[in-house]
Amino acid sequence: MIITEILARNARMYGNDVALIEREPSKNLRRTMTWKEFDESANRVANALRAKGVKSGDKVIHLMMNCLEWLPAYFGILRTGAWAVPLNFRFTAEDIRYCCQIAEAKAFIFGEEFVDRVNAIRGDLGGVKDFVFLGPEGLKPGYAQGYDDFIKAGGTQDPEVPISLLDDAALYFTSGTTGTPKPILLTHRNLEHACIVENQHHKQTRKDNFLLIPPLYHTGGKMHWFGNFIVGGKAVILKGIKPEWILQTISDEQVTLVFLLVPWAQDILVGLETGKVRLGDYRLDQWRMIHIGAQPVPPALIKNWKKVFPHHDYDTNYGLSESTGPGCVHLGIENLHKVGSIGLPGFDWECRIVDENMKDVLRGEPGELAVRGPGVMKEYYKNPEATKKTLVKGWLLTGDMARFDEDGFIWLVDRKKDIIITGGENIFPVEIEDFLIEHGDIQDAAVIGLPDERLGEIVAAIIQVKPGRTLSEGQVEKFCESLPRYKRPRKIIFDDVPRNPTGKIEKPKLRKKYTGVSESFKM
Numbered sequence: 461m462i463i464t465e466i467l468a469r470n471a472r473m474y475g476n477d478v479a480l481i482e483r484e485p486s487k488n489l490r491r492t493m494t495w496k497e498f499d500e501s502a503n504r505v506a507n508a509l510r511a512k513g514v515k516s517g518d519k520v521i522h523l524m525m526n527c528l529e530w531l532p533a534y535f536g537i538l539r540t541g542a543w544a545v546p547l548n549f550r551f552t553a554e555d556i557r558y559c560c561q562i563a564e565a566k567a568f569i570f571g572e573e574f575v576d577r578v579n580a581i582r583g584d585l586g587g588v589k590d591f592v593f594l595g596p597e598g599l600k601p602g603y604a605q606g607y608d609d610f611i612k613a614g615g616t617q618d619p620e621v622p623i624s625l626l627d628d629a630a631l632y633f634t635s636g637t638t639g640t641p642k643p644i645l646l647t648h649r650n651l652e653h654a655c656i657v658e659n660q661h662h663k664q665t666r667k668d669n670f671l672l673i674p675p676l677y678h679t680g681g682k683m684h685w686f687g688n689f690i691v692g693g694k695a696v697i698l699k700g701i702k703p704e705w706i707l708q709t710i711s712d713e714q715v716t717l718v719f720l721l722v723p724w725a726q727d728i729l730v731g732l733e734t735g736k737v738r739l740g741d742y743r744l745d746q747w748r749m750i751h752i753g754a755q756p757v758p759p760a761l762i763k764n765w766k767k768v769f770p771h772h773d774y775d776t777n778y779g780l781s782e783s784t785g786p787g788c789v790h791l792g793i794e795n796l797h798k799v800g801s802i803g804l805p806g807f808d809w810e811c812r813i814v815d816e817n818m819k820d821v822l823r824g825e826p827g828e829l830a831v832r833g834p835g836v837m838k839e840y841y842k843n844p845e846a847t848k849k850t851l852v853k854g855w856l857l858t859g860d861m862a863r864f865d866e867d868g869f870i871w872l873v874d875r876k877k878d879i880i881i882t883g884g885e886n887i888f889p890v891e892i893e894d895f896l897i898e899h900g901d902i903q904d905a906a907v908i909g910l911p912d913e914r915l916g917e918i919v920a921a922i923i924q925v926k927p928g929r930t931l932s933e934g935q936v937e938k939f940c941e942s943l944p945r946y947k948r949p950r951k952i953i954f955d956d957v958p959r960n961p962t963g964k965i966e967k968p969k970l971r972k973k974y975t976g977v978s979e980s981f982k983m
Contacts, residue, residue, distance in 0.1 A: 470689075475495050480695055493528055498535075503539065504615070512589065513566070515540070517542065518566040519631060520540075520566065522547065527699070528697065531676070539619055543630055545565060546632065546676070548675075549675060549677060552944070556577055562643055592610045625652060628647055634780075645841045651784065653808070654679075655686040657787040657809070657835065659686075664687045667716070668691075671709060679784060679786075680779075683779075683785035703724075711741075711742035711743045714746050716749065717751065722916050723914040748771075754884035775791050784837070789802045790803045790806045801869040811832075826861050828858065828862075832855045836851070882918055892921065901929040903925060912950075920952075921953065924954075924957045
């Protein structure tokens with residue numbers, strides 16, 4: 461069943477039940493939406509887009525911060541038969557321009573946080589005929605139509621656009637090794653399977669309430685919510701990550717399942733340890749499961765978590781946007797003794813660990829993790845060369861190095877590429893290196909990830925200063941202020957940058973020097 465029909469079914473069966481709750485603690489705001497309102501809002505978006513000429517196969521940019529309107533807009537785009545193109549809210553204006561041009565987008569829905577970025581590139585988006593703005597009237601650009609006025613033009617009836625499971629559904633932009641966003645084409649079958657696999661892993665029922673904090677543009681948090689969605693269970697969209705906000709929301713809304721990133725879980729434990737947060741202030745008995753993912757999870761974190769919350773089931777999933785998010789590998793709530801592993805092949809998934817010739821390596825030996833299942837993307841859109849390298853005889857090469865243990869559990873041992881994962885976000889060293897080299901006093905620069913208990917990794921910059929020049933950490937930090945905050949180096953090291961005879965930076969040497977861990981064991 462395509463996911464737009466799952467929404468319609470939920471509206472028919474549970475119409476007056478609450479489907480979505482939005483909480484914004486910093487403003488003391490709470491909004492709700494029933495399944496009937498969710499379904500009708502999606503229809504309004506779809507009919508309004510159809511009235512503007514959007515048809516099957518067109519692409520619609522979706523650029524919003526998490527909010528109550530995010531999911532109805534997403535489902536509305538899908539109901540037109542067009543492709544939803546959700547963009548990372550951290551993307552720069554240049555990134556957004558690139559994505560719009562690759563997608564050849566016809567319409568663009570965006571929130572108030574992105575006005576300046578959209579203003580800067582609007583003249584280069586000739587294919588976009590309609591801009592829809594979600595935000596205060598006083599901030600609305602003259603070229604855009606307000607979201608509320610826009611959807612008023614659309615009726616609440618189903619547009620009844622024929623859609624099949626094999627139809628293309630969404631374009632998700634990730635990034636390649638150079639940091640350039642790479643378009644991943646997903647089908648309706650991919651999205652349906654994400655609903656099934658998540659529910660199979662975590663056994664949600666209509667009684668479950670899912671706390672949704674991660675960004676909805678990503679395949680991670682949204683696909684975890686799909687497990688609730690497929691059975692008509694409600695969800696809370698929380699805008700904010702303070703430990704007391706998370707626990708108060710779990711208490712007030714009687715949340716049963718929570719998906720956290722490592723730093724958020726660390727912050728909760730620290731808050732409890734320091735006394736800033738007190739468990740006695742909250743009603744948490746119904747909270748049955750904690751899921752931590754999007755980056756390597758330190759086993760010590762889970763051991764400490766279980767000391768505080770011994771009744772919680774715990775799971776972690778492995779996945780990537782090319783596999784329609786998490787679930788191709790998952791630990792399983794019954795396998796706490798294997799914490800540190802990413803787990804076993806997920807429901808309806810197969811996994812192999814292969815060498816460069818696609819031959820299976822011996823058990824215990826490292827190789828590249830390959831996965832196969834209904835969630836594998838269709839292709840990298842407009843990039844047949846990258847598609848051919850990544851999809852081999854139906855297997856998706858993940859780019860991650862892993863090994864099987866004696867029980868068949870999969871352990872990540874290295875990343876094939878030099879991506880740094882900090883707080884669940886991918887960072888591409890070459891992009892920051894190129895930026896640093898622009899400084900007049902910097903001769904060479906290398907960027908690596910250093911282990912960090914809270915974020916998984918932090919960005920470290922090794923900087924080689926030009927002879928006769930001087931440079932301080934403060935000056936480098938000041939120079940990096942034009943980078944997005946999450947990309948700025950957290951540690952600055954002044955040292956020579958080693959390069960091999962072909963001119964490549966010898967990052968294994970740097971990692972060993974500054975972490976004490978050899979390259980083959982980098983996590």
